[in-house]
Amino acid sequence: MLQVYLVRHGETRWNAERRIQGQSDSPLTAKGERQAVQVGERVRTYGITHVIASDLGRTRRTAEIIADACGCGVTLDARLRELDMGVLEQRHLDSLTAEEEEWRRLVVNGTPDGRIPQGESMQELSERMHAGLAACLDLPPGSRPLLVSHGIALGCLVSTILGLPAHAERRLRLRNCSISRVDYQESLWLAPGWVVETAGDISHLDTPALDELQR
Numbered sequence: 194m195l196q197v198y199l200v201r202h203g204e205t206r207w208n209a210e211r212r213i214q215g216q217s218d219s220p221l222t223a224k225g226e227r228q229a230v231q232v233g234e235r236v237r238t239y240g241i242t243h244v245i246a247s248d249l250g251r252t253r254r255t256a257e258i259i260a261d262a263c264g265c266g267v268t269l270d271a272r273l274r275e276l277d278m279g280v281l282e283q284r285h286l287d288s289l290t291a292e293e294e295e296w297r298r299l300v301v302n303g304t305p306d307g308r309i310p311q312g313e314s315m316q317e318l319s320e321r322m323h324a325g326l327a328a329c330l331d332l333p334p335g336s337r338p339l340l341v342s343h344g345i346a347l348g349c350l351v352s353t354i355l356g357l358p359a360h361a362e363r364r365l366r367l368r369n370c371s372i373s374r375v376d377y378q379e380s381l382w383l384a385p386g387w388v389v390e391t392a393g394d395i396s397h398l399d400t401p402a403l404d405e406l407q408r
């Protein structure tokens with residue numbers, strides 16, 4: 194059975210400042226680096242064979258730290274990027290006008306094809322994240338990959354595996370450097386497919402970063 198670990202990157206400067214990142218980027222904070230080290234310490238005995246990261250800087254840095262601990266390399270996959278949040282990227286969450294807040298709600302509330310201007314819909318995000326996950330099925334038998342991605346992107350993936358709408362990700366708390374795991378299961382009782390083993394585990398972190406909406 195293929196087991197795939199899913200890790201959200203460590204805390205970044207803009208996470209800490211409550212700024213919208215999307216496909217824009219900011220560096221890991223000292224806390225974020227420490228969280229990545231703690232993921233590495235936890236998974237180093239898990240037999241991870243591949244670390245596959247979104248090609249944004251924060252996921253690459255987190256992946257490098259984890260891959261060092263696991264003794265494997267990092268490959269990049271742009272399909273694992275965060276939701277493209279268009280014109281609202283880099284903005285402070287508390288600075289949005291009523292009209293801009295309405296754009297954000299189109300995504301959060303699951304409006305069909307809802308998107309921030311110049312951004313991406315949750316359906317588009319879901320399709321590329323599932324394609325990125327499905328690529329793990331082509332790895333050599335016995336592989337155990339670990340994917341490093343983002344809060345909304347991973348939340349969307351886990352929610353849709355469970356049969357929930359993509360925007361249900363808002364109800365799933367995936368903190369920085371939390372670990373989730375999904376398995377590809379082929380059984381007599383269940384149509385072959387992904388099964389969620391665990392989601393949002395932070396028991397390895399001594400300093401969990403609060404979600405930006407909780408600060």
Ligand SMILES: O=C(O)[C@H](O)COP(=O)(O)O
Nearest residue numbers: 212213214215275343344
């Ligand atoms: O700001 C964002 O883009 C999201 O809310 C969180 O994205 P991240 O997981 O890349 O920090």
